[in-house]
Amino acid sequence: MRSFLLVLIFVLSFATVSFAGSLGVFDSSWTLMTAEDTVGSDGFVDPGWGGQDFDAEYLYYKYSYEADGTYLWLGLQTGFDLDDGRVYSSGKNYFSGDLAISFDGDSGQYEYAFDFGLKTMDASLKLVEADDNGDGFDVAGLYGNVAWNSNIDFTASSPFAMDAGDLLLSVASAEATNQLFSDSDSYARIVSFNLADIAGLNFTGLDVHWTMSCGNDVIEGDAPVPTPEPSTFILFAAGGGLALWARRKKK
Secondary structure, three states: OHHHHHHHHHHHHOOEEEOOOOOOOOOOOOEEEEEOOOEEOOOEOOEOEOHHHHOEEEEEEEEEEEOOEEEEEEEEEEOOOOOOOEEEEOOEEEEEOOEEEEOEOOOOOOOEEEEOOOOOEOOOOOEOOOOOOOOOOOOOEEEEEEEEEOOOOOHHHOOOEEEEEEEEEEOOOOOEEEEEEEOOOOEEEEEEEEHHHOOOOOOOEEEEEEEEOOOOEEEEEEEOOOOOOHHHHHHHHHHHHHHHHHHHHHO
C-alpha cells in the first residue's frame, strides 16, 4: 500500500494543473500544428521546469494565396516573454531562440530560421548572432544556409538559435512580417513571407521548431505543402482562357 501511495504521489506531481489557452488572434483561419499548453503542479514543462514563464504552448500555420504567390504564416504562442525576448529566473537571464524551419520534410536539419529581431544569448550567456556585430541582435526576417547554436541546458531541445545564416527576406524591407501579441499569460509572434520569394525553394514538407536558451520546454510540428484553393485554379484557368482567346483573335 505504501509503495502504491508513493507511486501515486510521484504521478500527481507531474499532473497538469494549468492551461493558458490559445490567444484570440488564432481564429478559425489558422490550423493547429502542435499544442503543448501544459504546466505540471511542480512547474514541470518537459524536459525542464519553470512553470508558465517557460511553457511553449502552441504552433499554428496557414497559407494565403495572393496574385504574387503563396504566403506562409506561422504563429508561435508561449508563456516566455517574446516582447523583450528574455526571462529572468533564479538569478539568471534566459533568452528566446529563433524559429527553426525546414521545407524539405526532414526535421533532422532545419535549413532556415526566422529571427524575431531580439537579443540572443545561449546558456553560457554568450552572444548568439549571424552578423557578428557583437550586440546579440540580427535583422528580423527569414534566413537561409543556417548554422545553429545549441549550447543550452537541455540539449534534447536543440536547435536553439542561429549563429550563421544569409538574410533572405527582411521585415524592415517589407519582404516579411513579424507581429507581437500578448495577454496576461502568454505571448505570440506571427510571421509571414511569400514562398515565391525564396530562390530555389524545393518545398516537400514543412517542419517548425522553437525553444529557449535553457531548453526547459520545446515545441515543434509539421504541416503539408500548400494546395491552391479552388478560386485560385479558377483564376489560373480564366487567365489561360483569356490568353488563348487573345492569341486566336490576333490570328
